[in-house]
Amino acid sequence: MAPRKTASVSSRKAAAKPAKKDFTGGTIAEFSKDDELKAYREMLLIRRFEEKAGQLYGMGFIGGFCHLYIGQEAVVVGMQLALKEGDQVITGYRDHGHMLACGMSARGVMAELTGRRGGLSKGKGGSMHMFSKEKHFYGGHGIVGAQVSLGTGLAFANRYRGNDNVSLAYFGDGAANQGQVYESFNMAALWKLPVIYIVENNRYAMGTSVSRASAQTDFSQRGASFGIPGYQVDGMDVRAVKAAADEAVEYCRCGKGPIILEMLTYRYRGHSMSDPAKYRSKDEVQKMRSEHDPIEQVKARMVEKGWASEDELKQIDKEVRDIVADSADFAQSDPEPDVSELYTDILL
Amino acid sequence: MPVEILMPALSPTMEEGTLSKWLKNEGDKVASGDVIAEIETDKATMEVEAVDEGTIGKLLIAAGTEGVKVNTPIAVLLQDGEGAGDIASAKTEAPKPASAEAPAPAAAPVAAQPKAEVPSDPAIPAGTEMVTITVREALRDAMAEEMRADDDVFVMGEEVAEYQGAYKITQGLLQEFGPRRVVDTPITEHGFAGVGVGAAMTGLRPIVEFMTFNFAMQAIDQIINSAAKTLYMSGGQMGAPIVFRGPSGAAARVAAQHSQCYAAWYSHIPGLKVVMPYTAADAKGLLKAAIRDPNPVIFLENEILYGQSFEVPKLDDFVLPIGKARIHRVGKDATIVSFGIGMTYAVKAAAELEAQGIDVEVIDLRTIRPMDLPTVIESVKKTGRLVTVEEGYPQSSVGTEIATRVMQQAFDYLDAPILTIAGKDVPMPYAANLEKLALPNVAEVVDAVKAVCYK
Numbered sequence: 074m075a076p077r078k079t080a081s082v083s084s085r086k087a088a089a090k091p092a093k094k095d096f097t098g099g100t101i102a103e104f105s106k107d108d109e110l111k112a113y114r115e116m117l118l119i120r121r122f123e124e125k126a127g128q129l130y131g132m133g134f135i136g137g138f139c140h141l142y143i144g145q146e147a148v149v150v151g152m153q154l155a156l157k158e159g160d161q162v163i164t165g166y167r168d169h170g171h172m173l174a175c176g177m178s179a180r181g182v183m184a185e186l187t188g189r190r191g192g193l194s195k196g197k198g199g200s201m202h203m204f205s206k207e208k209h210f211y212g213g214h215g216i217v218g219a220q221v222s223l224g225t226g227l228a229f230a231n232r233y234r235g236n237d238n239v240s241l242a243y244f245g246d247g248a249a250n251q252g253q254v255y256e257s258f259n260m261a262a263l264w265k266l267p268v269i270y271i272v273e274n275n276r277y278a279m280g281t282s283v284s285r286a287s288a289q290t291d292f293s294q295r296g297a298s299f300g301i302p303g304y305q306v307d308g309m310d311v312r313a314v315k316a317a318a319d320e321a322v323e324y325c326r327c328g329k330g331p332i333i334l335e336m337l338t339y340r341y342r343g344h345s346m347s348d349p350a351k352y353r354s355k356d357e358v359q360k361m362r363s364e365h366d367p368i369e370q371v372k373a374r375m376v377e378k379g380w381a382s383e384d385e386l387k388q389i390d391k392e393v394r395d396i397v398a399d400s401a402d403f404a405q406s407d408p409e410p411d412v413s414e415l416y417t418d419i420l421l
Numbered sequence: 422m423p424v425e426i427l428m429p430a431l432s433p434t435m436e437e438g439t440l441s442k443w444l445k446n447e448g449d450k451v452a453s454g455d456v457i458a459e460i461e462t463d464k465a466t467m468e469v470e471a472v473d474e475g476t477i478g479k480l481l482i483a484a485g486t487e488g489v490k491v492n493t494p495i496a497v498l499l500q501d502g503e504g505a506g507d508i509a510s511a512k513t514e515a516p517k518p519a520s521a522e523a524p525a526p527a528a529a530p531v532a533a534q535p536k537a538e539v540p541s542d543p544a545i546p547a548g549t550e551m552v553t554i555t556v557r558e559a560l561r562d563a564m565a566e567e568m569r570a571d572d573d574v575f576v577m578g579e580e581v582a583e584y585q586g587a588y589k590i591t592q593g594l595l596q597e598f599g600p601r602r603v604v605d606t607p608i609t610e611h612g613f614a615g616v617g618v619g620a621a622m623t624g625l626r627p628i629v630e631f632m633t634f635n636f637a638m639q640a641i642d643q644i645i646n647s648a649a650k651t652l653y654m655s656g657g658q659m660g661a662p663i664v665f666r667g668p669s670g671a672a673a674r675v676a677a678q679h680s681q682c683y684a685a686w687y688s689h690i691p692g693l694k695v696v697m698p699y700t701a702a703d704a705k706g707l708l709k710a711a712i713r714d715p716n717p718v719i720f721l722e723n724e725i726l727y728g729q730s731f732e733v734p735k736l737d738d739f740v741l742p743i744g745k746a747r748i749h750r751v752g753k754d755a756t757i758v759s760f761g762i763g764m765t766y767a768v769k770a771a772a773e774l775e776a777q778g779i780d781v782e783v784i785d786l787r788t789i790r791p792m793d794l795p796t797v798i799e800s801v802k803k804t805g806r807l808v809t810v811e812e813g814y815p816q817s818s819v820g821t822e823i824a825t826r827v828m829q830q831a832f833d834y835l836d837a838p839i840l841t842i843a844g845k846d847v848p849m850p851y852a853a854n855l856e857k858l859a860l861p862n863v864a865e866v867v868d869a870v871k872a873v874c875y876k
Contacts, residue, residue, distance in 0.1 A: 161623075195656035202654035211622055212655070216646050222612050223647060226619020233575065233601065233625060253643075256612025263607070418657035419691050420791075421715040 099307070102316035106380040112154070112311045113371045114389055116146035119170040120368060121390075121397045122179055123342075126169065126186055130346045134405055135186045138215075139200050142170035144341035147367035148273055149174040151314025152241060155322045159236065163211040163224040164243035166201040167273075167340075171243065175208040179400035189407035196410040197418065218251030220244060221270065225257040228268035228331070239267040239325040247278025249292050255299075258331070262299040265330035269321045270296070272335045273308065279344040280352040293335035301331050308336030309365040339365070423507050424473055425494040428482075431460060431467040434673050434724050438462045439487045440495060449477050451498070458495070463557070463728045464588050475500050478508050545739075551732040559701035559733055560590050560666075560722065563708035564628060566738070568598055571626065574712055577604035577617060578630030578667075587632045588668065588727055614640030614665070618647045618717075621661040626712060631667035634683045634721065648717035649692030664711045666720035669697070670762055670812050671849055671860060673725065680849035682813035684760065687719040688789040688822070694743055695789040697721040699764040701731035703787055706741030714743060721789075723762040746793035748800070752782035755806035755870050758797055758823055760786035763811040763861070766842070770810075770866035777867075779874055789819055797823060798831045805836035806873040810866055815843040837873040842866055 104112070123141040130139045142149075145167075153162075153174040164171045172182050177193060185192025185203050193203040201215040211227060214220040224242025231238045248254065249272050261268050272292040276283050283290050293303035302324075307313040314336065321332045339361045343350040350358075375381040381389075428438065439461040445451055451471040458469045478499035482489055489495065497508045554562070568574045575598075580587045582595040582605040595603040606613040610631065617627040631637040637644065644665060652660030671680035687695045694716055698704040704722070711718040733739070749764065750771055759767040764785050771781040782800050786793065801807050807827060809820030820841030827839060845859045 163619075193656065194654055194658070197656050198654040204651070204655035204658050206658050211619070211659070212651070214647070216642055219615060219643060219647055222615020222643060223619035223622065225612075226616040226621075227623060228619075229616050230620040230623040230625050233620065253611045253615060256607070256609040257615065259607055260609065260612060260616060418653045418655075420694070421652065421660060 100313065100316040100320070101310065102312045102319065104312050104315070104374075106375075106378075108154070108315075109371055109375050109380060110389070112147075112150055112315075113368065113375065113386075114393065115150045115153075115174060116311065116368045116371070117390065117393045118179070118396065119143075119146045119150070119173050121393050122173060122183070122400070123169060125397045125401050126183065127342070127346065129183075129187065129401060129404070135200070135346075136188065137199055138166065139186065139346045140167040140344065141342040141346070142167055142340070144361065144367075145273060145275060145308065145336075145338045146170060147311040147314050148271070148308045148336045148338055149243070151311040152269075152271065152318045154315045155318035156239075156241070159209060159238040160322075161209045161211055161224075161227045161231075161238065161240045162243070163220045163227060163240065164213070165217060165220055165245060165248060166213075166215050167245070168201065168203065168213045172203055172205070172208075172210060172213070175205065175210045177203070177205050177208050177210060179396050180403045183400035183404035184407050187404040187407075188409060189404060190410045190414070191403065191407040195414055195418075197414065218244060218248040218253050221248065221251070221254045222257045224270075225261050225266060225268055228261065228266035229264070231267055232264065237267075237326050239269060239322055241269050241271060243271045243273055245278060246272060246274040246276065246283050246287065246292060247281070249295055250278075250286060254295075258296050258299045258301055261331035262296070262301050265328060267325040267328070268331045269318075269325055270301075270331060270333045272333065273338055274335055275338050275340040277340070277344065277352065279348065280350075282352065291335070293333055296331070296333045301333055303333030303335060305335045305337055308338030309361075309367050310370060311367055422510060423478055423500065423503055424475065424498040426457070426471070426496040426498055428489045428491050428493045428495050429460070429469060430491045431462045431469075432464045434728070435462045435464075435491060436728070437488050437490045440482050440484060440489050441466065443480055443484045445477050447477050447480055451475060451477060465584075471498070473498055473500075478503070478505060545734045545736070550735040552735050553730050554701050554733050555728055555730050556698075556701045556704045556722070557588070557590055557727040559705035559731075560708055561592055561594070563705045564591070564712070565594060565597065567709055567712040568594070568602060572602075573624065574626045574628065575602040575604060576628040576630060577606055577613060579606055579608055579632050581605060581630050586630075588724060590722075590727070591630065610636050610639035611643065614643040615647065617663055617665075618643050618651075618661050621648070621663040621717075622651065622659050624662070626662050626664075628664045628666060628712060631665065633679060633724075634667050634669040635679050635681065637665065637667070637683070644687075644693075644717070644719070645690055649690050652716070653692060660715060661717045662715045664708070664714075664718045664720055666708070666711075667722060668724040668727070669721040670723050671844075671856070674851060674853065674856060675849075676851040677848035682721075682761075682811065682844070683719070684721055684789045684811065685813050685818050685822075687721075688792075688819060689817075690790075692717065693790060694718045695721065696743055696787065697761040697789055698787055699726065699749075699761055699785050701729075702733040702739070703741060703747065703785070705733055706739050707743060707787065709738075709740045710743050713740070718743070721761060726762055741787075744788045744791045744793055746796040747785045747787055748782065748796070749785045750781065750783040752780040752804070754780045754804060755808065755874055756782045756784060756797070756800040756804045757808050757810060757866065757870065758784045758786055758800075758820075759810035760789060760819070761811075766861050766863050766866050767810045769863045770870065773863065773867050774870055777871075779870060779876065781870060786819075792822070792826075794823075794826055794830070798827060798834075801827055801831050802834045805834055806870075807835070807839045808842060808866065808869045808873060809839070810842045810861060812844045812860055815841065815846050818843045837875065840869040840873055842869055
């Protein structure tokens with residue numbers, strides 16, 4: 074099934090009290106050549122990074138859980154294009170893409186995956202637990218749904234300090250059924266907190282499809298009883314994400330309260346590295362890849378418009394591969410944390 | 422026969438209250454359910470309803486009277502045909518409280534505690550004036566002082582603002598600091614604990630009040646997985662400077678779901694500090710320290726202690742160190758280690774034992790994590806005998822932890838096995854007699870000390 078677009082969204086416009094009359098989630102942002110190149114490069118970095126992480130996992134360099142973001146790149150890249158300095162990002166355990174999009178170093182992320190001292194958490198956090206004060210990235214959380222309350226707290230802090238920053242709280246279709254999500258919705262709406270709730274609906278909560286777990290499968294409407302407007306967005310098209318992000322950010326920044334964006338997306342890989350993904354057909358995955366791949370869409374547009382030649386795109390690909398290869402080399406050669414680190418960072 | 426109306430117990434821990442206002446005068450007719458008076462308890466101002474019909478014959482307690490003990494006759498209600506001459510023959514009948522809250526039993530379940538002799542902490546300058554305040558006031562003063570000093574400090578929780586605190590701990594804070602910094606939350610423990618931790622991760626210093634720590638079980642994931650572990654998981658980049666506070670442990674007759682001590686629970690967790698004060702001075706000095714602490718601090722209070730008074734040094738900025746025990750009473754024959762409400766048993770037992778010729782040293786642990794074991798071991802080196810006292814469950818208790826560590830680190834100094842007095846290994850029963858049995862008592866502590874002294 075292709076992601077639903079405007080046809081299914083427009084009927085909800087009136088009920089959802091849109092931020093603007095034309096805010097349907099189906100808007101496509103106008104991308105300049107530079108926008109397209111930037112989006113292409115950022116998405117490609119996540120794709121290649123995750124492919125490499127998958128490889129290193131298979132080679133035993135990465136342990137534990139490792140959840141890859143492949144297929145969902147347009148969501149975080151599109152959202153990030155709408156942010157300004159000081160806006161915060163928080164997400165769950167499928168977090169590598171978010172960190173790269175926030176500008177955290179590929180070396181730091183990869184070395185954390187391999188549990189080395191040069192990792193962003195000195196090797197003590199791992200795949201699911203990385204943070205960056207400098208980039209306003211607040212993790213990286215392994216408890217499904219916890220980041221929604223925490224992200225609401227980030228927004229609370231913005232309002233408390235009287236700044237105009239917004240907080241982006243990402244979670245999946247699975248987390249959307251957790252109780253604290255609705256506790257957070259209630260408080261965010263009650264206090265008009267500047268938080269954008271981004272439901273990355275990739276159709277499967279681990280192995281359970283949305284329809285098997287959710288009574289209301291339109292996640293954009295999950296805030297309706299709190300009066301939180303919500304929109305479905307084609308999460309495979311970075312321009313649609315950017316357009317929705319722009320409007321949502323503007324809505325939040327001017328003090329209107331929280332907003333929900335449901336990103337209709339898809340993960341190509343299993344839930345984690347150890348998931349054989351037998352709950353869906355190979356055809357389903359293949360169809361998404363061939364018809365809706367977020368990176369191929371940008372590439373095709375650029376080639377069609379003559380904004381980039383195949384050679385130029387290959388050059389970008391090479392640069393990205395070099396960054397990833399460098400991060401992988403670093404992550405394999407960097408030493409493990411000193412044993413003294415066992416007892417540090419427990420209390421200040 | 423005329424009916425005596427008695428001072429009602431309107432909260433589980435109420436022993437006395439203020440009869441703030443009569444809403445009926447002598448000679449007024451009242452029907453069942455009429456509000457006849459307003460009473461200020463240790464928690465709130467409550468309305469008292471008449472149970473029976475009749476005419477108010479006499480108001481026995483004047484409006485504005487403070488310290489009216491529960492079950493004191495406050496008025497006489499005359500039945501049809503009775504006059505002033507019948508007042509003397511009145512029989513007793515207790516009114517019912519207007520609220521849905523279950524009244525406490527007629528007999529106050531917890532005897533008034535003797536005022537503790539609190540030795541001055543060494544840091545207090547000689548000649549400092551000591552003022553007697555309740556633990557409740559000490560906690561409020563601590564929060565107010567820290568909020569005045571630092572705009573990043575705010576308090577959030579259920580009923581903390583407009584209601585003035587379910588237990589009146591936040592009384593007056595809304596008026597002084599406004600709704601930005603005194604934040605009423607919905608009944609949403611899991612959610613608002615997460616909101617607090619998120620705000621703390623940005624550098625704000627929230628004080629999250631749980632109406633009781635029993636409700637914090639809904640929030641325990643955010644406390645442990647988010648607040649306690651973030652500093653470690655981020656390699657020291659960010660943590661959560663946050664205080665989770667509220668009453669823990671048994672109150673009085675509130676049964677199993679509202680009566681358990683969380684000291685041992687939270688003391689299990691690396692990344693948390695756990696404080697459980699007994700005196701008002703410790704409550705104030707340690708809460709101020711907790712608010713300033715860059716780590717998440719679990720601050721366990723006790724509903725029964727809220728109304729108890731202690732001397733607190735009158736200093737502009739009275740802060741005590743977290744992680745330091747306090748020698749409450751110096752002795753040589755045996756050591757009792759306790760904390761929080763457990764200290765009430767320890768202190769009384771020490772007095773009884775003194776009369777029997779046994780000189781007990783009483784240590785108030787004050788902080789459960791990090792635990793001040795050196796102070797305990799120094800005492801054990803002197804006395805050779807150790808008894809621990811707490812209200813929590815016996816298995817994996819704070820006492821068993823102390824016993825293990827003292828056994829490992831001071832085995833050669835022990836002249837007897839360490840005895841641990843704790844609550845019984847049962848959910849808290851409701852029935853008054855069973856509840857009493859489930860909690861530790863002074864006699865148990867006295868017996869335990871005599872046992873380790875082989876007397």
